Amino acid sequence: MKRGALDSFFKPSAPKKPKYEATPDKSQHTTYPFSIPQLPPSFAEQLSFAxxxxxxxxxxxxxxxxxxxxxxxxxxxxxxxFSFLRESLPFYRVQYTIKRGTVDTQINTPRYTTVFGVDATSRFTVDGDLIDASSGRPVKKGQYRCRPRPIPQCLDHLRTLTEGTSGETFNFCLVNYYADGKDNISYHSDDERFLGPDPAIASYSLGAKRDFLMKHKPPAPSTATPAPVKEPKPLTVPLGSGDMVLMRGKTQANWLHSIPRRAGDEAKKGRINITFRKAMVKGGTENYYQYNVGGGRVWRWSEGEGMVPWTDKDGE
Structure with a gap:
């Protein structure tokens, strides 16, 4: 083999260029660890058909x-x-402690998470200032233990479209990144009181196909003899890239949902889940930032390396 051929053989391949043209415009805020690119114009154009x-x-x-x-x-x-959002957003691998009886147990969240938004008692101005939703005055220092962050343009564009389609309003965006088939979320329902009665939640899937499982909550215990009823059947929704499920009405109060572990090459491709929801009170803001940002390190996608720890020394 000739020397030139050897050099080209061992030379690392250049990173793949994205099929889209990125915009130099970025969303910036003091609460972001780094600026977040805005949605490429070609994406916005195609989303106009959504x-x-x-x-x-x-x-x-x-x-x-x-x-x-x-x-x-x-x-x-x-x-x-999917690739754009995975590369553009800051992620976290949150750890927190819960009590099981008298024992403190550390929980390691089995996926990467991030969150943006603030509850309905406050709002962000176009300049990114946090103000009281009723008075329009700046939110008092210390009102929130966490640091609420405005939804960046690349996600807010999708929020606006979703509101138009669903007729609902949303003030929070939660993003999960499932790096492989081991990353998962167990059965749960989004029925927290801070979401109000009958909350609507729009859930998007990008990347690898993953099963979205649902099952009805068990009936509350009763001493009376129950009337015979047909037991609801579990539901499996094979979410593909670009799919969206809008959950509304009595769904959260009565059904559980999960993304279970999955083996195989498909799950290894990674999956992003974007959910839009509306928190009514301050407790919702505190909850979402505690369990989706926490106090740990920032992670950012690096082509060829995957998710790696990020520090402010890394720059943009």
Whole structure:
């Protein structure tokens, strides 16, 4: 083999160029660890055609009220939008402690998380200042233990579209990154009191296909002889890249959902989940930042290395 051929053989390949043209514009705020790129114009243009398919209403079981878009985000940009968001957002691997009886147990969140937004008692101005939603005055120092962050443009654009489609309003964006099939979230419901009664939650999936499992909550114990009822069947929704599920009505009060572990090459591709929701009171803000940002290090995607710790020395 010639020397030139040897050199080219051992020379590391250049990183793949994205199929989209990035914009130099960025969302900046003092609470962001680094500036966050705005949505590429080609994405915004394609999203003007969203939803890509009409939503399918699923309400054939007790207390279940879903609208399933397969997909919502056009397939022409879904893969690139996944890569763009994975590279652009700050993520966290949150650890926290809970009490089990008298024993403190440390929980390691089995996925990467991040969150933006603030509850309905406050809002951000166009300049990023946090003000009281009623009076319009600056929020008093110390009102929040956490540091609320405005939703960056790349996610806020999708929030606005989702509000137009669903007829709902949202003030929070939670993002989960499942790096592989080991990352998961156990059965739970988003029925916290700070979301108010019958909350609507829009949940997007980008990247690897993962099963979204749902099952009805067990009935409350009763001494009376229950009337015979047909037991609701568990539901499996195979979420593909660009799909969206809108959960509304009595769903959160009566159903549990999860993303279980999965083996195989598909799950190793990574998956991003974006959820929009509306927190009504301050407790919602404190909860979301505690469990989705916490006090640990920032992680950022690096092509060829995966998620790596980020420090302010790394710059933009």
């Amino acid at each position: 939803p890509a398919e009409e939503g399918k209403i699923i309400n054939d079981q007790p207390d279940l009220d879903l609208v399933y878009y397969q997909p919502y985000i056009p397939s022409s940009i879904a893969a690139d939008m």
